[in-house]
Amino acid sequence: MVGETTIPLRVRSVARISVGVTELVLVADDASELPSWAPGSHIDVQVRPGLVRQYSLCGDPEDRSQWRIAVLREPESRGGSAALCERVQAGDVLTATRPRNHFPLLESPRYLFIAGGIGITPIIPMIDAAHAAGADWRLVYGGRSEASMAYRDEVASVDPERVLEWPQDRRGLIELDRLLDEPQPGTLIYCCGPEPLIAAVEAKSAHWPHKTLQVERFAPRPLTDVAPNTSFEIELVDSDEVLVVPPDRSILEVVDEAGIYVLSNCEEGTCGTCQTTVLEGVPDHRDSVLDEDERAANDTMMICVSRALSARLVLDL
Template sequence: MQHPILDRVERVADDVVSLVLRGADGPLAPWTPGAHVDLALPNLLTRQYSLCGDPADRGRYRIAVRHDPLSRGGSEYVHLFLREGRTVAVSPPRNNFPLLPAPEYLFLAGGIGITPIAPMLRAALAAGATARLVYAGRSTASMPFATELAAAHGDRVRIVSTAADGRPDLAALAADLGPDALVYCCGPDAMLTAAEAAFPADRLHVERFRPATRTFAPNAEFQVHCARSGGSVRVAADESMLDALHHAGHPVPSGCREGVCGSCELVVLAGEPEHRDDIGAAPGTMYPCVSRASSHHLSVDL
């Protein structure tokens, strides 16, 4: 973990604050657009936030947090109790939403979903690509960084107030795309679902803050062999693999416990995992917070 100092708290939209974290002991770990960090809060909660500042600034991280009164307590603590000058624990950045090279990009953001998209837009333009952003929210007052992005990038940025103008026409945007363009989208479920219907799957990249609703086969019991320790752990049908490993004395770092952050990634050495995450686990890996086994046994590097 890194231990930067909370240098500045700034209100950037209705119910949204920006936090600037300054490295206390030298440069912070490097990151690329689309990356996020785990923020370990003093109330013992750990939450994931996308980095929305400048990757070239190794001295500071910037994140933005929307106050959600129905959340599990992380955003409420940030808004009501976290103060400038406090040292916080922050993980090294992880990137499950990387910006791939392309000559043209369409970026779609909804509300707080602008946080991973903003540095992507800057990086794409700096690389000489053709890029535009369609940024939607109920009103401009609810949309963090809307004024900042419009001022910096002019007509490359289109701000859409859905209360006044309705939702963006994604089918029209899809029809206007060049043949080699990539689409990056982050926002509420309704926007992601519409994007998945409008754009070809091989050109669309999305990041979810909440797992998609899906149906899986009923849970079955299986065994996990921990190759490094030599132990074997039974995973009951009514518990997660992550919890079973923890209860057996094999704790795995974890964050969201919903299959969207990637902090609990394990290397699979043998057996067939049943992937239930929303990241798209790389071959030979799995996320035990939600994923299980298709085979009766798994062997993992633990």
């Protein structure tokens, strides 16, 4: 968490809530009130120095006394999920960033929520908020099996008639063709889950009205037709410097080496921490945060992964 103010959090409880999923309830180490957040927010948890992972807040935004996250134990964990699921205990202290939200719940008369596996976590507070607002909503919740699907009872308790469970071992893959065949006026689609589900929902909803679909990824989106890396210049207006970014270095690495302070975290284009204003030039967007319109505007970029299509970028750094 380079250059970021973090919050010490004490683990109040650790519980296995489904096959492969562990819930952590976190409180401020000094027992103070935690920062506010809204549905769709996530925090970046420092598992150990140099190892940071993002987790959606899935509790009650009105409860400032604690935060709740759920961690999927990845079979090929690089250390993050294994540590949190197997070694963290009640009473341990972790550090995390303040909540950040690139997946906000926009106001709408109706919603279609599509969650896959651990992707249910940001959806839980969205359902509560939509229900409290009197919006029409439906949830299609898929997973490998019922035993692996966390928070089944919790989401069903809001309104069981609006929840359709889709365990893959009994029903196969979610029938997106039927679900998304006819665009529903005034409906926003929110989707979170594994990349194959998100990609399929993007493809099957392409004929819906523009910006109907809102997604969140916690792994980099696959990149296709990416131009080869080339050298380019970056002009930093605040620092009054011009630097060269070689093909094998990122903008973030170059500015950091020059001693210029930039908040950063994931370094893979998923967390949004290093978002930087572009004053001139054309970025080569390679992040998993900005939507199609934001990329087309070319006025902001994630400097940890994105590069340049023009010879020079002028950045607000």
